Amino acid sequence: MPGLPRVVVVGGGFAGLAAVRALAGAPVEVVVVDRHNHHVFQPLLYQVATAGLSPADIAAPIRWILRRQANVRVLLDDVVRVHPAERRLDLAASGALTYDFLVVATGVTHAYFGRDDWAAHAPGLKTLDDAVAIRRRVLVAFEKAEREADPARQRELLTFVVIGGGPTGVEMAGAIAEIARQALADEFDAVAPRTARVLLLEGGPAILPSYVDHLRASARAALTSLGVEVRESTRVTDVGDGLVRAGAETIIAGTIVWAAGVQASPIGRQLGADVDRSGRVQVAADLSVPAHPAIFVVGDLMALTGADGAPVPGVAQAAMQSGRRAAANILARLKGRPTSPFTYRDLGNMATIGRARAVADLGWVRLTGYPAWLAWLFLHLLFLVGFKNKMVVLVQWLVAYVTRQRGVRLITGDDR
Amino acid sequence: MPGLPRVVVVGGGFAGLAAVRALAGAPVEVVVVDRHNHHVFQPLLYQVATAGLSPADIAAPIRWILRRQANVRVLLDDVVRVHPAERRLDLAASGALTYDFLVVATGVTHAYFGRDDWAAHAPGLKTLDDAVAIRRRVLVAFEKAEREADPARQRELLTFVVIGGGPTGVEMAGAIAEIARQALADEFDAVAPRTARVLLLEGGPAILPSYVDHLRASARAALTSLGVEVRESTRVTDVGDGLVRAGAETIIAGTIVWAAGVQASPIGRQLGADVDRSGRVQVAADLSVPAHPAIFVVGDLMALTGADGAPVPGVAQAAMQSGRRAAANILARLKGRPTSPFTYRDLGNMATIGRARAVADLGWVRLTGYPAWLAWLFLHLLFLVGFKNKMVVLVQWLVAYVTRQRGVRLITGDDR
Numbered sequence: 001m002p003g004l005p006r007v008v009v010v011g012g013g014f015a016g017l018a019a020v021r022a023l024a025g026a027p028v029e030v031v032v033v034d035r036h037n038h039h040v041f042q043p044l045l046y047q048v049a050t051a052g053l054s055p056a057d058i059a060a061p062i063r064w065i066l067r068r069q070a071n072v073r074v075l076l077d078d079v080v081r082v083h084p085a086e087r088r089l090d091l092a093a094s095g096a097l098t099y100d101f102l103v104v105a106t107g108v109t110h111a112y113f114g115r116d117d118w119a120a121h122a123p124g125l126k127t128l129d130d131a132v133a134i135r136r137r138v139l140v141a142f143e144k145a146e147r148e149a150d151p152a153r154q155r156e157l158l159t160f161v162v163i164g165g166g167p168t169g170v171e172m173a174g175a176i177a178e179i180a181r182q183a184l185a186d187e188f189d190a191v192a193p194r195t196a197r198v199l200l201l202e203g204g205p206a207i208l209p210s211y212v213d214h215l216r217a218s219a220r221a222a223l224t225s226l227g228v229e230v231r232e233s234t235r236v237t238d239v240g241d242g243l244v245r246a247g248a249e250t251i252i253a254g255t256i257v258w259a260a261g262v263q264a265s266p267i268g269r270q271l272g273a274d275v276d277r278s279g280r281v282q283v284a285a286d287l288s289v290p291a292h293p294a295i296f297v298v299g300d301l302m303a304l305t306g307a308d309g310a311p312v313p314g315v316a317q318a319a320m321q322s323g324r325r326a327a328a329n330i331l332a333r334l335k336g337r338p339t340s341p342f343t344y345r346d347l348g349n350m351a352t353i354g355r356a357r358a359v360a361d362l363g364w365v366r367l368t369g370y371p372a373w374l375a376w377l378f379l380h381l382l383f384l385v386g387f388k389n390k391m392v393v394l395v396q397w398l399v400a401y402v403t404r405q406r407g408v409r410l411i412t413g414d415d416r
Numbered sequence: 417m418p419g420l421p422r423v424v425v426v427g428g429g430f431a432g433l434a435a436v437r438a439l440a441g442a443p444v445e446v447v448v449v450d451r452h453n454h455h456v457f458q459p460l461l462y463q464v465a466t467a468g469l470s471p472a473d474i475a476a477p478i479r480w481i482l483r484r485q486a487n488v489r490v491l492l493d494d495v496v497r498v499h500p501a502e503r504r505l506d507l508a509a510s511g512a513l514t515y516d517f518l519v520v521a522t523g524v525t526h527a528y529f530g531r532d533d534w535a536a537h538a539p540g541l542k543t544l545d546d547a548v549a550i551r552r553r554v555l556v557a558f559e560k561a562e563r564e565a566d567p568a569r570q571r572e573l574l575t576f577v578v579i580g581g582g583p584t585g586v587e588m589a590g591a592i593a594e595i596a597r598q599a600l601a602d603e604f605d606a607v608a609p610r611t612a613r614v615l616l617l618e619g620g621p622a623i624l625p626s627y628v629d630h631l632r633a634s635a636r637a638a639l640t641s642l643g644v645e646v647r648e649s650t651r652v653t654d655v656g657d658g659l660v661r662a663g664a665e666t667i668i669a670g671t672i673v674w675a676a677g678v679q680a681s682p683i684g685r686q687l688g689a690d691v692d693r694s695g696r697v698q699v700a701a702d703l704s705v706p707a708h709p710a711i712f713v714v715g716d717l718m719a720l721t722g723a724d725g726a727p728v729p730g731v732a733q734a735a736m737q738s739g740r741r742a743a744a745n746i747l748a749r750l751k752g753r754p755t756s757p758f759t760y761r762d763l764g765n766m767a768t769i770g771r772a773r774a775v776a777d778l779g780w781v782r783l784t785g786y787p788a789w790l791a792w793l794f795l796h797l798l799f800l801v802g803f804k805n806k807m808v809v810l811v812q813w814l815v816a817y818v819t820r821q822r823g824v825r826l827i828t829g830d831d832r
Contacts, residue, residue: 037559037827054470056824063603064825073605076559076827094563128828143453143492147510187479189489388815388823392808399804407804408472409480411453411492412544 004029004071005100007330008089010079010267012039012062014316015299016105018323020072026331030072031099033091037061037076040128041384043316044393046168048131049257050175051139051183051406055128057393060385079106082270084292100294101330104267104281105323107300108314111263111278118239122163122256125172132413134257138176139411141254142184145191157254158196161244163236164260165202166209167351170219172257173200174353177226182355182404198228199253201246203235203260208359210313210349215359218368222353236260262314264301271295276303285341287326293333296326304342312344321345352376355401420445420487421516423746424505426495426683428455428478430732431715432521434739436488442747446488447515449507453477453492456544457800459732460809462584464547465673466591467555467599467822471544473809476801495522498686500708516710517746520683520697521739523716524730527679527694534655538579538672541588548829550673554592555827557670558600561607573670574612577660579652580676581618582625583767586635588673589616590769593642598771598820614644615669617662619651619676624775626729626765631775634784638769652676678730680717687711692719701757703742709749712742720758728760737761768792771817 005028009016012034023030038059047053066072078092082102089097110124123133138160145157158180162173180196187193200207200223207223207230208216223230231246238245243252264279273289274282280303281289287302289295299319304312312318322342329339348362350372358372367375377397384390396407421444425432428450439446454475463469482488494508498518505513526540539549554576561573574596578589596612603609616623616639623639623646624632639646647662654661659668680695689705690698696719697705703718705711715735720728728734738758745755764778766788774788783791793813800806812823 037555037825054472054824055828056470056826059826061603061825063600064821067603074603075563076556077563093560128826132828139453140492144509147491147493184479187477187483187490388812388819388821391811391815392823395807395811396804399807403804405480405804407808408470409453409477410472410475410544412471412548 005334006031006098007101007103008033008097008099009103009105010034010089011105011107011299012036013042013105013107013299013319015107015319015323016103017062017065018320019103019105019298019327020066021069022324022327023071023330024069026071028071028330028334030069031097032062032066032072032074033077033079033089033097034062034074035076035078036127037063038128039065039385043380044384045125045128045131046171046175048128048408049125049134049138049172050179051135051408051410052175052400053393053396054408055132057389057396058384059128060389065385079267082267084270084272084289084295087294101333102295103323103326103330104271104295104297104301105299105319106265106267108262108264108278108280110258111261112258113261115239118258121241121243122239122258124258125168135408136411136413137255138179139409142180142188142191142193143411144254146188148190154191155195155197156242156252158191158193159251159253160196160198160255160257161251161253162198162200162257162259163239163244164258165200165204165207165230165232166259167349169200169202169259170207170223170351170353172259173198173228174223174226177223177228178354179406181227183406183409198226199251200228200230201234201236201244202230202232205233207232208351211359211361212366215361215366215368219351219353219359222357226354262300268297268301271297273297286329286339287322287342288329288339296329298322298326306344312342315349317347318344350376350379355404421750422447422514423517423519424449424513424515425519425521426450426505427521427523427715428452429458429521429523429715429735431523431735431739432519433478433481434736435519435521435712435714435743436482437485438740438743439487439746440485442487444487444746444750446485447513448478448482448488448490449493449495449505449513450478450490451492451494452543453479454544455481455801459796460800461541461544461547462587462591464544464824465541465550465554465588466595467551467824467826468591468816469809469812470824471548473805473812474800475544476805481801495683498683500686500688500705500711503710517749518711519739519742519746520687520711520713520717521715521735522681522683524678524680524694524696526674527677528655528674529677531655534674537657537659538655538674540674541584551824552827552829553671554595555825558596558604558607558609559827560670562604564606570607571611571613572658572668574607574609575667575669576612576614576671576673577667577669578614578616578673578675579655579660580674581616581620581623581646581648582675583765585616585618585675586623586639586767586769588675589614589644590639590642593639593644594770595822597643599822599825615667616644616646617650617652617660618646618648621649623648624767627775627777628782631777631782631784635767635769635775638773642770678716684713684717687713689713702745702755703738703758704745704755712745714738714742722760728758731765733763734760766792766795771820
């Protein structure tokens with residue numbers, strides 16, 4: 001499409017895809033660059049990490065998602081460098097790519113508060129490969145315990161620590177407890193998986209900090225009834241090989257999962273803009289970069305304070321809304337019209353805790369227990385990309401509900 | 417279960433699992449050792465390699481399969497060494513394990529005719545990890561071609577060579593051609609996936625050598641109509657990085673898949689028995705090892721000539737039947753009765769070639785085309801382990817049939 005203005009969108013997550021779709025039919029050439037060939041439905045990533053779903057069930061190829069949008073080209077590539085003054089990207093495999101507008105939607109990854117050496121011992125959960133690696137660690141812990149003759153060591157191997165009490169940490173801890181108490185309960189001889197300890201450590205005063213009090217209490221009760229030890233105001237001071245220190249206490253654990261801090265994609269620092277402590281890009285109200293108005297930053301990578309004075313949270317809804325706003329502002333610019341500020345509309349939060357329990361705050365209604373869980377199921381199926389994925393996930397959930405099994409208990413990859 | 421005779425079964429494939437199940441309720445202690453935690457339904461492995469199914473759809477945890485069998489213990493471990501004279505195994509993680517009877521069902525892996533350096537360039541297909549690696553290579557080839565500016569190099573990247581014209585090679589070649597001509601056909605801009613070349617090279621005079629002539633002709637016609645170039649009597653003389661030599665011809669190919677020779681598991685050489693050229697163990701008629709009658713070898717690892725003078729083939733049916741025979745003979749020995757010779761009952765062969773086509777020889781009936789494909793679908797679903805897997809595979813096949821899509825087009829793992 002020579003002659004048309006080129007919009008390059010980096011990142012095929014919720015924010016990037018929303019921007020691309022909002023440009024459908026517009027007189028622009030869109031190029032999507034992602035280092036993965038697939039979009040991941042992040043809210044269900046913890047179910048892949050806990051053997052409930054297969055990677056493909058929550059992902060879809062970006063090309064396939066955009067197959068009917070004529071003005072889009074998709075490149076599987078890595079961004080090496082952004083040159084804002086020249087309106088150019090350097091890509092690892094494809095070389096230079098110029099743009100008229102750039103939408104940066106590369107998100108965040110896990111951060112270890114400057115202690116990158118913790119990463120090897122406490123993997124985080126951002127990609128499908130991360131999820132499969134955590135699944136392997138969780139399942140291998142039970143196998144190692146089964147082979148172990150020393151009861152004290154068995155108990156250590158069956159100790160699971162989840163660090164970080166946000167939605168991902170809460171959902172991970174609940175799912176690990178369910179694996180131990182239900183799915184694996186009767187399949188071992190030398191150990192009793194039911195005796196596994198699952199600890200959820202939260203540095204702040206309370207888990208699920210963005211939730212209202214009574215939902216938080218309900219989540220805490222649900223976790224406790226599954227056997228999860230919830231420790232709030234427990235700041236982790238060191239992580240080692242099979243070891244977590246929190247103040248004076250040392251916990252020996254076979255498996256440690258990191259669900260705490262995040263840091264922004266390094267591309268954020270190449271845009272000629274101010275970044276916050278996590279590396280997120282300070283954007284103008286219309287989501288553009290003040291010094292380079294051809295660049296828009298959307299999704300988890302943007303740092304923006306809403307009209308209500310609260311920062312826009314790093315959640316899927318904010319990502320999608322900001323992607324659409326950036327696309328609309330690009331089209332406004334092309335027509336010589338003024339851009340509009342981004343206003344975040346909070347559609348609510350939900351987290352599920354094991355089988356048939358959840359907490360949901362939809363603004364106009366707050367749910368706990370079974371109704372919250374049904375709402376969670378329905379909305380997650382609704383927003384999952386692809387008919388095949390919806391059907392397959394529904395089948396897996398139905399079978400899991402009836403049998404209390406986890407359908408994807410595979411140990412794959414080399415790290416035995 | 418102290419005091420009961422211990423039967424150790426090494427390998428949780430078709431043969432090993434059949435032996436274990438045939439020992440259900442018997443007065444023996446059964447220990448299953450496998451290096452993987454899951455059983456794989458090998459006949460559908462090529463569908464994982466070609467993005468049609470997820471790994472978990474064709475696999476099930478060995479513990480879960482055997483969860484209702486009280487006399488079984490499962491160990492995730494590697495056999496380091498067998499000591500037939502002492503009736504003992506050394507396991508990598510669990511140490512020594514003694515046995516009264518040993519059933520060795522460790523199967524075969526791919527072999528490169530002594531050219532192990534070919535392995536890096538032409539991966540084979542025996543495990544789920546192999547399948548995911550091949551899937552990645554196939555999908556990455558199209559992505560690389562899309563980024564490539566040179567048309568000659570694009571054409572090389574979109575050349576796929578499958579070496580070996582047995583059922584796996586035939587099914588792989590057909591599925592790769594379908595990916596190019598249907599699933600990916602309209603999703604690229606710089607290249608036309610439809611123009612991909614898929615070559616199937618068979619060293620012998622004909623593909624599917626164990627099939628009767630008219631079924632072979634039907635398979636050849638189905639492959640050709642999908643655009644696969646079938647080359648028989650084409651012996652590969654060298655394999656390099658993106659390169660296959662067959663006599664005077666050199667084929668430059670982005671992706672090479674190995675579906676040719678097999679070699680036996682190295683455990684076969686530790687049993688004090690004669691082995692054939694591929695390392696398979698020469699067993700007595702009752703499947704025991706002549707010098708060590710406490711050891712039985714079953715499945716693909718055994719070398720045995722049937723009553724009809726033909727070697728027992730390395731197929732799933734022979735594996736299951738031999739596993740059951742070995743178990744029955746162990747029980748006979750325990751009761752002081754004579755063992756019985758193994759007789760292989762050939763229940764037929766089938767292979768599928770793309771959408772809605774197959775060849776099937778069930779002995780009493782020979783099918784081609786749509787009826788063969790329906791028979792293939794039905795029997796594969798029937799024998800797949802686990803209700804969840806049957807349901808999920810059925811859904812994926814239905815969606816694939818209607819949409820002509822492949823549901824698992826994920827590029828995961830590091831090798832970009």
